[in-house]
Structure formats: structure tokens, C-alpha cells
Amino acid sequence: MNVAPGVDDATQAAVLAAIRFDAAGLVPAIAQQHDTGEVLMMAWMNAESLRESLATGRVCYFSRSRNALWRKGETSGQIQRLQELRVDCDGDTLLLLVDQTGVACHTGRRSCFFRAAVPGGLAEIAAPLVAPDVLYGGAPDR
């Protein structure tokens, strides 16, 4: 389904009840571009960020480094619209089907997974589409 802004409280509660947050109150969330299937990034959510994402239709994570809600794209404009939320068999991982505006990665690349194992080590398989300082003006978006 499309998760329109304004998923009702009962739905939010039912979804949250199915999720097994870890000891820190977090659950990993994989973001995948809904139409191309590209895996963009993985980040963490707590109950509050998940509830906000469902309520607003804009993806909000929890930043472990800042210990605070991380409204994806708040600084950079590179937001993620939530198209569908899936929960795995164990309830301990989320798959977010999103519509990514611009780039997901703070390096300016579409996906955070831009390094691939090749003989000898890792190789970059994607170049930045936009310079990080253009995205942030110095303030990292997470």
C-alpha cells in the first residue's frame, strides 16, 4: 500500500506492537527505492521515529551518534517519502520502500553501498552526484 501521510493511531500501534526493538530500543531499517529496487541505505529507528514516519509519510530515523531523531533530508533536502513499510518474519528488521529525493548518501551518492569487493580490496562503483558541501553547507545530515 501507499503509506499516505496520516496513518492512524490504531495502525501505528498495531505495527509497533509487531516490532521487537533491541535492548537499546532500536530496530534496523533498510531503505529501498520503491520502483527500481536499489538498496539505498540502512539506518536505525526507535518507536518515536517510526511513529513519526508513519504519521507524516516522511522517513525519520534515530541517529545513534547524535542520540536524537534524524529527520532524513532536514538539512540536505534529500528526503525519503515512505511508500510502504514491511516487517520481517522475526519482527526485528524493517524494510522501507521509499521514494528518495536526490541522493541517500551523505557522500553525495545515490546509495551508501558504493564500494564493492574486487580482487585486492574494495573499489568505488559509483561517483558522487552532488558535492557534500553543496548538500550540507558543513552540517552533516545525521
Added chain:
Amino acid sequence: MNVAPGVDDATQAAVLAAIRFDAAGLVPAIAQQHDTGEVLMMAWMNAESLRESLATGRVCYFSRSRNALWRKGETSGQIQRLQELRVDCDGDTLLLLVDQTGVACHTGRRSCFFRAAVPGGLAEIAAPLVAPDVLYGGAPDR
């Protein structure tokens, strides 16, 4: 690249050096079917399971519940051949492009992400392709 069985020791070492394992020595690994883009599952790897996966070309995870290596498909036959390994910008998440034999999920479904948020809660969006007791004969594969 295709990760052929027998990735050399130097490549294994270079890949491992780029990965930031967590305090428990683990890193989350997302498995995606290499040709369709379907996200199949998320599990965890330690250094040993990653090294084995690179060396053999067959995906091996680390089971947190069993506290042991988890050679995916060892009981069920539902193995994952590693086609490509990608590492994210922070080095703290892996993306495995795999060729999944049969089903990834212990419930007998192709993907573990078979529940979607819909008005009122979660709905199953995929049915089992095979019965779990056919897969395991009682022994869970993880």
C-alpha cells in the same frame, strides 16, 4: 564483480579492514537477490563468517541466538551463492548480492519481509512456497 569461490587472503584482509564491526564483533548484512533486486533478509556476520563467505562463495552468517556460525541452507538446502559484496559509506553495513536457491525465509517464503503495514496493522503479502517442516524436518536453519 562475481565473487568466485576462493577470494584470496589479501582481498579478504582488505575487505575486513574496511568494516567496522560493532561491540559484539558483528555487522548487519542485507541479502538481495542479485538479478531481481528483491530484498530477501537481513542477518549478522562476524569476521569469521564473512571470511568464510568470501572464501567459499556460499553465504555464512553468525547466529546470535545460537552464538555460532550459520551456514545458510546447511539444513534446508536453501543456500545463497554470493555474487557481489558491497560495503556502505560508514563500513558498518554490508549488502550481499546473492543467488538464492529456493526460499530465504524459515517460514517457507521467498523473502522474510512478507508483512506490510496496511490500515489497521500488518497484512501478509506473500504465502509460503514450501512448508517449513519440509524444509527442516523440525530443525530450524538458524
